[in-house]
Each structure stands twice: as C-alpha cells, then as structure tokens.
Amino acid sequence: MSVNSENMVKVFERPRSLTGAQFSYCPGCHHGVVTRIIAHTIDELGIQDRAVIVAPVGCAVTMYEWFRCDGIQAAHGRACAVATGIKRVNPNLIVFTYQGDGDLAAIGTAESIHAANRGENITVVFINNQIYGMTGGQMAPTTLIGQWATSCPEGRNAQLAGHPIRFAEMIAQLDAPVYVTRQALYDQKRIVAAARAIKKAFQCQVDCKGYSLVEVLTNCPTNWRLSPVETNSRLMNEVVRTFPLGDFVDRT
C-alpha cells in the first residue's frame, strides 16, 4: 500500500513551547504527562514569550531546558518565594512553579502557604507522588499511612511520622486563593480533566485574578516499585481515598 504524503494531516505534534530536549523522567512516570500538559497550555494561551518557569530540585530540575521559555532553578522549597520576587517586579510575566510534595509541603511549607495567603498572582503546579523520587524513595509528607518508603521500612506509622498532609485543603482555608484543585492522571478521562484544570489555573493568572494551585496525584513507578499500570490502579483505588479529587476553591 502506498501512502500519499501530500494528503496526510498532522493530528498530533510536540507542543511548540518545548525545545525538543529529552525529558529526564523515568519510563511510565506521570511527570512527563504534566510537563507536556503545561507546554500545551502555554501554546494554547499564547504565553510562551511571557512565561517564566520556576523549576524545583529533583526530577524536574532542568525543566527550564525543555521549554522555549525563560526559567530559573529555585532552592528546595523556595520556589513560591522566588516566583513572588519575579512576578512582583514584572507583573506582565506569567510565572509558575512546578514543585513536588517534599518541596511544597515539607521544606517549603512556609513559602508555599504565605505566597498563597498574599494572593500572589502565580500558578503553582504541585506534583503529589507521595514519595521523594530523585533522592531514592524516602517518606514524603504525603506518604500514605502504611505505605513503604526507604525511610519508613515498616510502612508509614502515624504515631512516629504523622499523617499525610492534604495541602490543597489547607490552602483552601485561606481567603486569597482563587482556584485550588486536586487532579489525577490514572486514566484518559482524568488526564483530560487535569489538562483542563491546569489551563484554567494559567488562565486565572493571565486574567490577573490571583493565586491558583493545581495539585496532581501522580505516580513514581521506580520508587513505588510497581509497574506503571499497577501505579494507576493504586492511585485510582487507594490514593484517592486519602486525597479526594475535585475543586476546593473556585473564585474564578
């Protein structure tokens, strides 16, 4: 069978805001999905030349190399403070942070809560995979009760290590945030919903409405020691029981 290339229509391509540099994520990891959704959002909103990435430490540390956007690498936990500094001196920029659970909900708790409380007009993308990925699978503030991690080899014990922090719900207690939601990526429907939520969060900033947070429940096949398919089942059947999905604040 011959194919006439003149009649072929491109129905899927790499987002224009990506450079083509290879992501450094592990196979089957949801990080790649979220990163791509962000790139697609930047394309859709036409903000590639205004966007500034505040990259975290860990699995997405070189995120600024993957996008055709300005970017900065922030110290562990400090991304929301760095984003505040950038956005306040140049409100025309579209500034977003991309942070894991240790970054946002442990070492950076103060910076994360206070940026939200000031209602900084930034977008926070929070990757909640319930574990420290890059450092090799230690317990995170979001690790589930009973979940194994290298630093809780008997599983997380609430008496010793407390309970998983529901960050989106905490942020939702504040008066300033405009859009706070928790999404997941364990099936196609959820991916579409998460993409919609991320776009809404960025739109919120473009419209100068204020602070938005999208918490995304993600996997870590490498450190959970499960196959990608098994991680999706676990997210759908177990993780959402601790971290319910949905919008917690919508003042858009």
Next chain:
Amino acid sequence: MAEAAICAGCRAYFGYPITPQNEILEHMAAHMPTVGGVFIQAESEVAAINMCYGASAAGVRTMTSSSSPGISLKMEGISYLAAADLPCVIINVARGGPGLGNIAPSQGDYFQATKGGGHGDYHMIVLGPATIAEAIELVMLAFDLADKYRVPVMVLSDGMLGQMMEPVALPEPVDPASLPAKPWALTGARGRGPNAISSYAMDPRDLNRINIKRQTRYREIEEREVRYQETETSDATIIIVAYGTVARIARTAVRMARSEGMKLGLVQPVTLWPFPYAALRALSGRVGTILTVELSAGQMLEDVRLAVADRAQTPFYGVLGGLVPTPNDILTEVKRNVS
C-alpha cells in the same frame, strides 16, 4: 541606608523584622511604593532572600536587610545568588552572638561574611562603613559593584551604626531606566532565545568550568576593588587595624595619641572582601606593631596576620558581648603593647 538604596535605583526590597535593623524595613515600607518599587514583609528571612533571588533574576536592583541571626538564615539563598551570578545587596546590621545573643553592636559575623557562610566556593564583596555618611556611599557603591560583577554584595554594618543619627547629604538619585541593560534577565523569551538562571550543573566537568570562570572574576575583583583608608600612617611606629564602628572610635584614639606625641596610625579596611592584604604587607615592613581591634574574639585578625606574617608584632584587642570600647580603652591597649 534604606534611602541610599532607593537613591541607587533599588526598586525591590524584601525583609523580615529583626532588631536592630527594623528601621530599614519600615523606611522601605513607607517609601518604596512612592518610587514605584516593590516592598514585601516576607514570612521569614529565608523567603526574603529568595524573593531577592527572583526579583534580581528579573533584572531589578534588589536588596534585603537583616541582623546576624537573620543573616544566618539567608546564607542558603546567598550561596544560590552567588552561584547563579545574580546581583543583590544585603545589609547586615550585626548584633551580639552567637545564637540569640543580644541586640548590641558586634563584629562577630566577619568570618560568615568574608569567608563564605553559605555552602560552596563563593565570595560576596563585603563593605564595612564606619559612619552613616560612609554607609550611604557604600550602599550606592554596593549596587554598582553587584551589577558590574554579578555578585551579591554585603554591607556589614553593626548595631551602633544601625541605631545612630547624624546629619548627612543624600546623593543624587539614580534613574533605574538609565542603568545598563541586563540581557541575561528573565523578561520573557520574546524576540530572543530563552534565558535560564540556574546554579545546577550535573556534569562535574561543567561545574568545574563554571566555578573556575567565577573564580577568575573574583581575582579581577581582588585586583581592582580593594578599598581602605589610612590615617596618620606615614610616620607611624604602631598601627591599629579596625573596620566599621571600631575604626571610627580608633580615629579618635589616633588623635589623642598624636596630641601626646605618640606615632600612632590607623588602617581601616573598607572592603573586607577583597581584603587589603597588599597595603598591610607594605606597612608591616616599616612598623613594629600592628594592633587589630575588633568587636569579636579575633576574626579579621586572621586576615591581618596573613598579610603581615612575621614582619611585625600582631597583638589583638577584642571586646565581646555587645560591649564597645572607648577611645581611651583603645589607647590604653596601644600603650600596653608599646611598653
């Protein structure tokens, strides 16, 4: 110092209250909005220095201020600023330490300021004013040096200067729009490739190359930017080395000594990094005694001894705990070392 920063074109200030430097924060809160600048009272010193990191990366002249315990908290951020080659001015109105210490004047943060403080191979330029007029001049200079070399610059003041009032003439304000452009700043990738600001280099060969390049810049700074003041040193047989508030007190001691016919001189390092090693080395060949006086247990003393080696006696007079010596205390110590 706060007003000098505004005159220098600083348009972003982030701080957290701590005595004895709250007046800077309060002045910025009142005046930064009137010049179209940004003021935020941050949730911590850690957040404040990271807001500086962001604002500086966006291309604006940026400052934070604190006092010793708060400066300790900023050290992580200062290491990142240095490693990302970002200009920033940090004022330390130093107080008694270690730990909570007290709110009285101290020079116990010299090591932290000049030898690192944060992690990794980096330097800040460190400027030590002795009077408020000098503080104004050095705050202005700090912004210029920070931009010129893309380094964090610390103005190392102390609780005495921080709580002092004296009349000064303010400089002509700098229009931020007239300052040299910063093509590396994060302003949005419009009509150019993306700008990235990062201190991360996974490959040791890359990090080695970047670090060597930065060290080359430090050698340039050491060559060009050493500043110090000499008082009555040309015929001196004994010389005091002191910076900041102590230098000011020592000037009076020199005057008193001269009126008694004693050939006492003073060297006041103005840049604490880069330190005026060559000037002290030159003097050490022709004076017998170089007395270091500090509000510390002997920190700058180590730099003085590096410069002087065994070419002169290098006694030390240190006052701790927030106490401040009088000119007479210093003169008594000078006489003790002469006899």
